[in-house]
Amino acid sequence: MDWNATESIIQSDEQHAESSECVDARNKREEEKVENQTVNISLCGSTPLLWRAADIRKCREEVGVIGTLVGSLARQPRQNIRLGRPLELLQEEARLLVQTGKATALRHKELSENAGSRLKAVELYRARLEQSYEEQCALALEERKAVLQRVMNEKQNVHKDNEGAELAVRERLESLEKSFSFPRSAMAIQLYTARAGFSHCPEEHAFLAADWPMPRDERSETRFRVYKDLRSKGFYLTTAGKFGGDYLVYPGDPLRFHAHFIALCLPMDEKVPLCDILAIARLGSNVKKTVILCSPQDTSDSGEEIEEEVVYSSLQWSGIV
Amino acid sequence: MAATDIQPEPVQIDFTKELLSSSELFQRRSRSHKIPVRGQKEFLPNYSVQQKACLQKTLDEHWMLMTEERLERAGNLVNAEWIPEEKIVKLQSPAGKFWQTMGFSDQGKQCLFPEEALYLMECGSLQVFYQDLPLSIQEGYETFLSAETVTFLQYQVFGHLKRLGYVVNRFDARPSKQLKRKWSRSPSFRLCAKKSTASPEVSAGQHKGEIKTSVPYSNLETPGQLQRQQTFQDDALKSDPESDRAPERNWWTNVSRQLQPDSLQTSEHCWDFSCIFFPDLGSYSGNRACLPPPDPSLLPGALQVSECHLAHWHRNIHLKEECWSKQKWQRDQERNRCSINDDQEVCRCRNWVEYLELLEKRRSQQHNERPTHLGEQEVMPLAQPGKCSSHRELLEQVSIIQSYDLLVGNSRLPGSDHWRITFNVYQPDTEFKKSYPGKPYTHLCVCSFDGPVPDLHALKELSFQSGDVSVTFAVVDHGDISFYCFKEFKLPTDVY
Numbered sequence: 001m002d003w004n005a006t007e008s009i010i011q012s013d014e015q016h017a018e019s020s021e022c023v024d025a026r027n028k029r030e031e032e033k034v035e036n037q038t039v040n041i042s043l044c045g046s047t048p049l050l051w052r053a054a055d056i057r058k059c060r061e062e063v064g065v066i067g068t069l070v071g072s073l074a075r076q077p078r079q080n081i082r083l084g085r086p087l088e089l090l091q092e093e094a095r096l097l098v099q100t101g102k103a104t105a106l107r108h109k110e111l112s113e114n115a116g117s118r119l120k121a122v123e124l125y126r127a128r129l130e131q132s133y134e135e136q137c138a139l140a141l142e143e144r145k146a147v148l149q150r151v152m153n154e155k156q157n158v159h160k161d162n163e164g165a166e167l168a169v170r171e172r173l174e175s176l177e178k179s180f181s182f183p184r185s186a187m188a189i190q191l192y193t194a195r196a197g198f199s200h201c202p203e204e205h206a207f208l209a210a211d212w213p214m215p216r217d218e219r220s221e222t223r224f225r226v227y228k229d230l231r232s233k234g235f236y237l238t239t240a241g242k243f244g245g246d247y248l249v250y251p252g253d254p255l256r257f258h259a260h261f262i263a264l265c266l267p268m269d270e271k272v273p274l275c276d277i278l279a280i281a282r283l284g285s286n287v288k289k290t291v292i293l294c295s296p297q298d299t300s301d302s303g304e305e306i307e308e309e310v311v312y313s314s315l316q317w318s319g320i321v
Numbered sequence: 322m323a324a325t326d327i328q329p330e331p332v333q334i335d336f337t338k339e340l341l342s343s344s345e346l347f348q349r350r351s352r353s354h355k356i357p358v359r360g361q362k363e364f365l366p367n368y369s370v371q372q373k374a375c376l377q378k379t380l381d382e383h384w385m386l387m388t389e390e391r392l393e394r395a396g397n398l399v400n401a402e403w404i405p406e407e408k409i410v411k412l413q414s415p416a417g418k419f420w421q422t423m424g425f426s427d428q429g430k431q432c433l434f435p436e437e438a439l440y441l442m443e444c445g446s447l448q449v450f451y452q453d454l455p456l457s458i459q460e461g462y463e464t465f466l467s468a469e470t471v472t473f474l475q476y477q478v479f480g481h482l483k484r485l486g487y488v489v490n491r492f493d494a495r496p497s498k499q500l501k502r503k504w505s506r507s508p509s510f511r512l513c514a515k516k517s518t519a520s521p522e523v524s525a526g527q528h529k530g531e532i533k534t535s536v537p538y539s540n541l542e543t544p545g546q547l548q549r550q551q552t553f554q555d556d557a558l559k560s561d562p563e564s565d566r567a568p569e570r571n572w573w574t575n576v577s578r579q580l581q582p583d584s585l586q587t588s589e590h591c592w593d594f595s596c597i598f599f600p601d602l603g604s605y606s607g608n609r610a611c612l613p614p615p616d617p618s619l620l621p622g623a624l625q626v627s628e629c630h631l632a633h634w635h636r637n638i639h640l641k642e643e644c645w646s647k648q649k650w651q652r653d654q655e656r657n658r659c660s661i662n663d664d665q666e667v668c669r670c671r672n673w674v675e676y677l678e679l680l681e682k683r684r685s686q687q688h689n690e691r692p693t694h695l696g697e698q699e700v701m702p703l704a705q706p707g708k709c710s711s712h713r714e715l716l717e718q719v720s721i722i723q724s725y726d727l728l729v730g731n732s733r734l735p736g737s738d739h740w741r742i743t744f745n746v747y748q749p750d751t752e753f754k755k756s757y758p759g760k761p762y763t764h765l766c767v768c769s770f771d772g773p774v775p776d777l778h779a780l781k782e783l784s785f786q787s788g789d790v791s792v793t794f795a796v797v798d799h800g801d802i803s804f805y806c807f808k809e810f811k812l813p814t815d816v817y
Contacts, residue, residue, distance in 0.1 A: 045466070076356055085387060088800045186394055191390075191458070192458065194459050252363075252376070
């Protein structure tokens with residue numbers, strides 16, 4: 001596996017070309033980056049997506065960001081029960097990740113047209129493919145040999161007194177080595193899920209730190225404040241469009257637990273028709289969940305940032321006997 | 322984010338983590354395709370060891386499935402190339418089984434739409450190259466999906482249905498040939514044909530949203546024409562039931578002559594079967610002994626048919642009066658209970674002339690009793706007394722809001738860009754042919770939970786575009802897809 005090596009060679013070539021101060025500065029910056037921004041949110045249109053398994057795991061484990069898997073599962077692509085990468089994030093989830101410094105949002109550049117670097121990348125890719133073929137070829141031969149050896153051994157055990165057996169085995173092995181051919185069509189090829197890197201030489205995969213294409217209206221602001229508050233209280237949240245609310249609120253990881261609440265985000269001073277409230281309360285009781293109305297308290301009047309607080313009210317049918 | 326004024330800087334990404342080594346590749350060639358089953362969910366975390374272990378196990382399985390990379394034998398992969406100028410993917414090696422339901426041929430080349438290519442990439446049956454380098458699935462999402470091709474939202478729905486086995490392809494707003502053929506058989510085809518030929522710009526502009534600028538003045542005359550056409554047709558239709566009711570039907574030569582000009586002008590081969598009646602021999606009285614010859618234009622070329630003598634046929638017809646059962650007779654009697662003989666005034670009449678005078682008197686009385694403000698002025702009652710013979714007729718007369726068919730007369734509504742049909746969906750089990758796809762199972766309109774609910778205008782427009790195929794709305798909520806449809810419902814009007 002020389003791919004790592006080749007990449008670092010390219011890097012060092014580059015660094016030689018640059019002036020030494022620049023290299024220092026850059027190294028420093030990169031070190032900071034490794035610490036701070038490790039998760040890369042890539043935007044498809046305006047939808048934030050996570051592509052790398054490590055990133056997705058980190059987000060779930062460290063920030064409690066669940067998201068939704070929207071791609072086909074590698075293992076069994078033609079079903080909808082379990083899906084695979086990419087992971088689609090809610091705008092609020094992406095915003096929280098960025099705010100906590102866990103992630104950077106990136107918008108990739110158009111497929112590059114730089115002919116020179118492209119040519120180099122193609123060469124690298126082909127060399128890598130060829131090398132992989134040769135290695136797989138060797139592995140296949142080894143495997144075949146092992147099988148042959150085992151079969152021969154078994155035979156030998158049956159006819160213990162056979163003198164010529166060992167010789168026969170050796171002959172067969174030799175002929176196998178000569179005649180063995182590993183067809184190219186049998187070679188395993190990886191189909192990359194996340195950007196594989198070799199289509200972009202390091203210096204040109206200049207991702208732009210994207211302007212956040214998120215709407216900053218009152219509604220998204222309300223939703224974000226509610227999201228942040230509930231998350232900080234330890235709840236897990238997923239989207240609740242099917243339940244007519246904003247979020248489904250889980251007491252633990254949604255993989256193992258049922259949601260308890262349907263959260264509906266409403267600004268403090270918003271007037272809601274009574275029949276809307278009744279409708280969602282009725283829906284909530286039908287699916288055995290409690291509807292909570294979440295309204296962030298207005299902090300804009302008191303100039304300074306105080307502890308953000310959200311007011312929660314739950315809805316419950318009460319029968320008077 | 323405060324990144325707007327900071328120079329966009331290159332971000333270093335460690336690409337090597339998810340690349341598999343040759344030995345890993347080799348080992349994983351034969352791996353299991355099983356998906357672990359998730360157990361029943363629990364209600365509350367109780368922080369027990371058992372629950373924790375269970376969660377950990379589920380999580381481990383989750384990560385295992387999610388981390389897994391796609392792996393295919395080179396022989397099972399179809400290679401293709403991305404052509405950014407045309408926004409299509411051209412195959413470089415012969416297509417696989419997917420060709421039965423996907424792709425199209427362009428100048429002898431096998432091509433795929435970007436969404437099809439992306440789906441096949443995700444299924445591990447296609448490798449797409451751009452400038453001799455393979456595209457990862459991430460690059461596929463980022464380069465193939467756009468407003469010009471198929472958006473991310475639409476692709477999510479496409480992928481969802483494809484994974485379920487449905488045949489999905491792009492919706493073409495132009496009506497296909499077979500659809501036209503079908504329309505021409507329906508009774509209202511003439512009207513529709515007229516519409517589509519009279520205003521091609523309107524129908525073309527409708528789904529591009531540029532309607533107002535490109536409608537030439539001459540087209541504005543069409544509503545009048547349409548209306549005329551409509552009324553003419555209505556008359557023709559109305560005349561049918563009347564002639565139906567007439568005791569002696571004027572079928573054959575006479576009637577068909579009356580309606581001929583219209584039906585023959587538009588299409589000589591299409592007979593308007595509603596105008597050709599089957600002879601009703603039963604109601605013919607004995608004095609008419611023969612039928613006139615049929616209209617020669619309805620007969621095949623050399624055939625000559627002369628008058629037909631009825632007497633022979635008449636003998637075969639059951640002409641006895643129907644024997645009513647006692648109950649039915651009673652019911653009938655009850656309905657006509659007020660016999661004319663119960664009327665005192667009528668009884669007083671001594672002769673026929675006095676009776677007629679009485680009727681005349683009553684009629685004028687009735688006329689005079691009616692309030693003067695009704696009838697003669699601009700404001701009229703919806704129903705005139707004595708004009709209705711049944712509840713249904715009365716209800717029809719007093720209904721102010723006419724029942725409304727989504728499909729009727731909306732070609733002139735301004736088209737909106739927001740609502741349009743994206744996909745045709747065909748059921749998985751049917752034998753699908755790309756050359757003759759037939760009628761789709763449903764038409765799909767993709768929208769988001771963040772967006773508005775379609776209004777009546779949008780519904781009407783969509784159902785018009787869709788014709789006789791139902792429209793289903795696929796509503797995407799961050800990866801979660803729900804399907805809804807609006808069904809037209811007619812209130813029952815059968816009242817006795």
